[in-house]
Amino acid sequence: MNDQPKVLVIGLGLIGASFAKALKTRGEAYVYGYNRREGVAAQAKELGVIDEVVDNLSELPDVDCIVIGVPVLAIAAVIEAIKPALDKVKAITDVGSVKGEVVNIVRQQLGYVPASFVPGHPIAGAEKSGLMAANDQLFENHMLIVTPLEETSAEATTLVSRLWSACGAEVVSMPVARHDEVLAATSHLPHLLAFSLVDTLSRESENREIFKYAAGGFRDFSRIAASDPTMWHDIFLTNQDALLAVLRRFQADLSQLEGAIERGDGDYLKVVFERAKASRDHFSDILEARKNKK
Ligand SMILES: NC(=O)C1=CN([C@@H]2O[C@H](COP(=O)(O)OP(=O)(O)OC[C@H]3O[C@@H](n4cnc5c(N)ncnc54)[C@H](O)[C@@H]3O)[C@@H](O)[C@H]2O)C=CC1
Numbered sequence: 001m002n003d004q005p006k007v008l009v010i011g012l013g014l015i016g017a018s019f020a021k022a023l024k025t026r027g028e029a030y031v032y033g034y035n036r037r038e039g040v041a042a043q044a045k046e047l048g049v050i051d052e053v054v055d056n057l058s059e060l061p062d063v064d065c066i067v068i069g070v071p072v073l074a075i076a077a078v079i080e081a082i083k084p085a086l087d088k089v090k091a092i093t094d095v096g097s098v099k100g101e102v103v104n105i106v107r108q109q110l111g112y113v114p115a116s117f118v119p120g121h122p123i124a125g126a127e128k129s130g131l132m133a134a135n136d137q138l139f140e141n142h143m144l145i146v147t148p149l150e151e152t153s154a155e156a157t158t159l160v161s162r163l164w165s166a167c168g169a170e171v172v173s174m175p176v177a178r179h180d181e182v183l184a185a186t187s188h189l190p191h192l193l194a195f196s197l198v199d200t201l202s203r204e205s206e207n208r209e210i211f212k213y214a215a216g217g218f219r220d221f222s223r224i225a226a227s228d229p230t231m232w233h234d235i236f237l238t239n240q241d242a243l244l245a246v247l248r249r250f251q252a253d254l255s256q257l258e259g260a261i262e263r264g265d266g267d268y269l270k271v272v273f274e275r276a277k278a279s280r281d282h283f284s285d286i287l288e289a290r291k292n293k294k
């Protein structure tokens with residue numbers, strides 16, 4: 001008898017398809033896939049990303065776990081569509097980059113939070129999106145944050161954690177609010193800055209001429225400005241409080257730097273840059289240690 005868990009992935013883009021492919025290629029699950037855009041799920045099957053196509057969310061197969069891999073503001077429609085099946089699954093999880101608002105959406109749609117619901121977020125990704133960007137190694141040595149709620153059953157958290165661990169991720173748990181604060185600082189703010197800088201420079205320069213002269217620093221800083229606009233629109237609008245708090249702290253510090261440059265205060269600049277360099281060197285050590293853990 002085949003004792004593989006059955007998993008349905010809804011939203012076969014970068015993250016959903018990478019997760020599906022990682023589970024399938026490792027033989028860790030029998031994977032069903034659904035995507036709203038026609039033809040995507042069939043293509044995923046052809047590419048060996050999923051085992052079976054689900055055509056309609058109103059006729060779901062019996063599965064152990066449902067994984068929602070759509071942009072944050074598309075989650076409400078998915079929950080609404082799968083409502084009748086929710087009693088039957090052991091676990092339901094999502095991969096959204098924001099957790100507080102996802103929990104609110106689930107509560108609003110259902111009127112309660114089911115014990116099977118385990119909010120999740122892989123801290124791995126790329127500026128690319130869509131099925132063709134799927135990569136079954138994407139989560140290797142990356143963290144997967146779960147933010148179980150009071151209502152969440154231990155059984156559901158264990159199943160979701162087991163699936164992500166099977167894809168090579170290190171599962172860590174934290175409260176929803178802490179997740180949204182940490183990610184606002186380390187992911188959402190940097191993406192906002194990258195979008196903003198690239199937009200400012202491209203509007204100022206005819207035919208984006210100046211990009212020809214840019215070096216590696218600009219390449220590194222600007223890569224994430226090529227990320228999906230819809231996905232980031234949803235993130236910025238659903239993590240407003242945490243993002244605005246860190247954005248305001250950053251703006252205040254940036255103004256201090258502006259003042260120091262205006263008055264030629266090299267000592268101030270050096271203090272800031274040395275402190276930043278020490279922090280970035282420490283972060284490089286963490287990245288190196290993570291790579292060597294493999
Ligand atoms: N891109 C990244 O690096 C990361 C993204 N995330 C989160 O993962 C989620 C998905 O992001 P990506 O995979 O990058 O996006 P994507 O754009 O590559 O994929 C989303 C997929 O969902 C489908 N979709 C949209 N609305 C749908 C609906 N109502 N029903 C069914 N399918 C629908 C789209 O057609 C697309 O195939 C987002 O919530 C994002 O915040 C989390 C970690 C990293």
Ligand SMILES: O=C(O)C(=O)Cc1ccc(O)cc1
Pocket residue numbers: 096097122123124125126127187224
């Ligand atoms: O492209 C990159 O470097 C990223 O930072 C990807 C990413 C985007 C969104 C997330 O919620 C998590 C990871």
